[in-house]
Amino acid sequence: MQKSDKGHRPQLASVSSPLTFRHPVREDGQAVHDLIDSCEALDDNSLYCNFLQCTHFASTCMLAELDGEIVGWVSAYRPPEEPEALFVWQVAVAEAARGRRLARRLIANLLTSESCEGVERLKTTITPDNTSSWRMFEGVADEFDAKITDKVWLCGDEHFAGDHDSEHMLTIAPIDASATETDDMPEQTAQAA
Template identity: 50%
Template structure:
């Protein structure tokens, strides 16, 4: 299996159930409802991406352009199947998303990450380095203020891309 075997596309509503299964298999990701994944595929297809290997989902990113900050792509969730890990698939999906016409005005990427999510920190840190972007983070959704003590604090991670919104070498 090579990276050339992986294809990228916008999701369609019929992908919702398969994406839900992929996310469920990628512990410790928070599981959303199948309906949520269906809505993401249907309403936010332009800013979500599905990676497939032989027609099977192996990668998923859900995201959206923030209505209050149209220069910001917010990445909600990144899922990579065990079958495709260690190939830089997360970064490839992020690059593919940013290259879309719908993201032409994007100059910042944001996501939230808990401190203990080493895989996400590694992905977004490497991505920021590869695109020549600045990465900053600060506590955003706090354990006691927002989660009633039931979930770790989510840090808002912001990657500012180059001044013209273009990525530098992201290879």
């Protein structure tokens, strides 16, 4: 979920070192919190929430590291009543690392990880003005040869009393991650502490 009307334009990539992808561990909580905090477009969550994501939800979250620093993050979970879906909660890429398709690589790595076996569709919510996010999820759909449908899920007036833009629920389907190859999958899945 995002703050309303504050999307900003990714900058050209200024990094060339290799990226590594892995599931988070408890010790990542503060750095993940700081990365999200640096993204103007994103709603802040409590630090405690980010620790829960890095522990209880670690197997369906993923981060990207560059020279030991966390530069990309995706939080997600399989809704208990819809386990064949992966719901993506937030995606955050550090400004210096944007524009090199890191966000969609994070999602592809997550979808091809063991914890996403059996996932048939990806869901997420986006505000209408977050152009880079729409483009990024359109790119994910292209990569999986899937289609996107969307409908208003949280209405600005009805659910946010006019204080926030409507959140559109996107569904990207079908997802067949078993047919996808990623060259940067983590060799080991970190366990939640």
